[in-house]
Amino acid sequence: MNITQETIRIEGMSCGHCVMTVKKAIESLEGVKxxxxxxxxxxxxxxxxxxxxxxxxxxxxxxxxxxxxV
Ligand SMILES: [Cu+2]
Incomplete structure (x- = not known):
């Protein structure tokens, strides 16, 4: 396995709930560690x-x- 690390800037998050939503959306993708x-x-x-x-x-x-x- 060859793990890459990238930083993505994200606009529109306003609370901890947004953070969890984004985290779950990304981590639900196959291949995301x-x-x-x-x-x-x-x-x-x-x-x-x-x-x-x-x-x-x-x-x-x-x-x-x-x-x-962004
Ligand atoms: Cu929120």
Whole structure:
């Protein structure tokens, strides 16, 4: 397994509930090992296997959950 770490800036999160929603949306993707989402820093640090999932897929999942990856 080849784990990549990327940081995604996310707009639109306003509370802990948003953080959990984003975390769950990202972590539900096949190939994602972990997502650490920060409300304060408006970002998600995601560890994933780039052979299984692409950064674009992760960004799409965030968007689908109702938030804006920037
Ligand atoms: Cu919220």
């Amino acid at each position: 972990e997502a650490n989402v920060s409300l304060e820093d408006k970002k998600a640090v995601v560890e994933y296997d780039e052979k299984k999932v692409k950064l674009e897929d992760i960004r799409a999942a965030v968007k689908e959950a109702g938030y804006e990856p």
